Amino acid sequence: MNVTILNIGDELLIGQVVNTNASVMSQLLTSAGFRVVRVLTIGDNREDITAAVSDSLASCDITLLTGGLGPTKDDITKTVLCDLFQSELYENAEALANIERIFARRNYPLTPINRQQAWVPRACTMINNSLGTAPAMWFERDGHVLVSLPGVPFEMEHLMVHEIVPRLQRHFHTGAIVTKNILVQGIGESFLSDLIEPWELQLPQHISLAYLPQAGVVKLRLTSVGDNQETLRQEITTQLQGLYALAGKYIVGEDYESLPELAAATLADKNITLATAESCTGGTIASRLTAIAGASQWFKGGVVSYCNEVKHSALGVKEETLESYGAVSEQTAREMAEGVRSRLSADYAIATTGVAGPTGGTDENPVGTVWIAVASSSSTVVFCSHYGSRRQQNIDRAVNEALASLIRIVNNKPLPR
């Protein structure tokens, strides 16, 4: 089943907004067994919308539209759809009740312009948007399905997950789909690809493998399509044995989208608390971890020790250590991790100290040099990594490598070095 995604909005064409809707929708659709063949972004322009929708109706099985549903005059998707489906607008009672509920909760008066959002074409099935005022609209014609969605990212995603993808799966009888994420760290994408090639080549046709690399981590995503969910799941479990046999030492875990999520789940599951001491990563480990709801259960806190005084005063790194070995050293990383673990009374602690760049490198410690330490009650593991020249990439790689190391140490697995 081929899909065209059509994102409408002038704000997307002037680069004001990054089109995250396209990737969220593509991911959800791909995981559900649909094939996105193109993503088109166009402005709030009647001719362009009409041409793009007509084109997609003729060439694809499914068209998903976002945007252009607001109450202002720029938002013309609805009237274009009326023309295309030779329909007219009517006030949908359920959509109106939803809008009234939302305005009542916010204590705003309902204006005639807001009320207009309850008007939908008669030709469509209205799908209620409980998080916002613009409903989704489902159209069918000659076997083709077109769905118009609001452009607000969290409203779109909620509707896609809970309404649109399940309805599409029922409508097109897509059968069972099982996906599995495996998080791999400590090996580059191309080396991983060479290493697991024999396994990849023997995978049955109905299991596809995608490489999703990001800052030193490769997420492998297996997608399996068939008749029975349970059979597919068992088959993937069996197949994974082959992957582990070849690349087990690089696998950090399964079933999560990112290392912060996997770290959060591991700590929560084992009832372990964590503290962080960050120099070159500047609070980014703490920020990524606390972005996860419920972090206060296992995250005690952290220190961002950007200058040497703070490494000494807030973390207890000895002045002699800083003088003899420098801030970017095994000894400093070790004392940072041990210091924050003891001062914040945490079970485990992570520390980072290095040269993020683009300047500040020396012969001894060029840009991209990062020391990482993980301390527990029994021992402290410290190692050095060498990344590249780009600041944000160096920060992101250090965050991921520190989290992967923490997860391995908590799980009593060796680091892949």
Added chain:
Amino acid sequence: MNVTILNIGDELLIGQVVNTNASVMSQLLTSAGFRVVRVLTIGDNREDITAAVSDSLASCDITLLTGGLGPTKDDITKTVLCDLFQSELYENAEALANIERIFARRNYPLTPINRQQAWVPRACTMINNSLGTAPAMWFERDGHVLVSLPGVPFEMEHLMVHEIVPRLQRHFHTGAIVTKNILVQGIGESFLSDLIEPWELQLPQHISLAYLPQAGVVKLRLTSVGDNQETLRQEITTQLQGLYALAGKYIVGEDYESLPELAAATLADKNITLATAESCTGGTIASRLTAIAGASQWFKGGVVSYCNEVKHSALGVKEETLESYGAVSEQTAREMAEGVRSRLSADYAIATTGVAGPTGGTDENPVGTVWIAVASSSSTVVFCSHYGSRRQQNIDRAVNEALASLIRIVNNKPLPR
């Protein structure tokens, strides 16, 4: 001059990668006076690429392609362009020298497959890519310009900024362009729009205004097109007086893309040091500030005091304060800011404490309640804000409001409350 952006790559269609290239390119082109009319993402598929390029050659003035230039068999952009421009590939000596230089620096042997990247169609002008091995290619036909760029984001951006946009401006004689960013905080987008409408309506035709909202901040971007850079700049300075007269109290500053960048420039400029004490923002203020190169000049460090013990032990918040008023209170925010300022010996300090959500709210402190404090040697300003129910949005808004308040206080301007 109308532009089509064509992003090629299967990884974009399965949602593996967010298409940030599209927004970066759109922003650069819009600021340079070009009009992006559509962005199309398609897979590594010969027919789709051929159809999309032909379509764009017929309907636009400029086509910019990214992706499909790697050395693997999936990457077929180059052969499609050969067919379309009835040309053949040859080995370009400058491109080869660049590839050899990059491989020598990395100590990798140059394989025949890598060497293929130096092959370009005779019909194009090769534009060297100093950051990577795939060169850019500039084609012209009947007044239309088509440029093929590598898909790697930092290579693409570097080429766009330094080569492609300037060449397009010369080729199409776009004249002078001046853009100006104004960062506004403390007022919602729609209220701001109502407030400054009289000013917006009197702007001359050649000055356009864009609203770029993000987590409690609205970036206003003025773009002025004309003959003379200096005249345009003076005109914008004059026009800004009208904006300040209406909305001056909400304007935090000019000329930067974001509040972290403006804060960094303000602190560096005034030679002021900063420390942070973050509870609900979990290190995100520190992370955003230290993402900026050179942050060690003015950022001393911070404490992420996620649990109450750390607020007491690492920041010196009194146990009585936590007991009597609670962690989410004016008193705790004040003592956090004052504590971190004095312990880290900084000139200024920011503190945040609140309920990011989605759970943890109480009747007294519902989800979205955040106390923010800014401490200096002379005084501490503390206030409370109420955001919404979404965790990441609450964190982002608190970060922006804290930074806006810091900048205002450093500049001796009142907070807009």
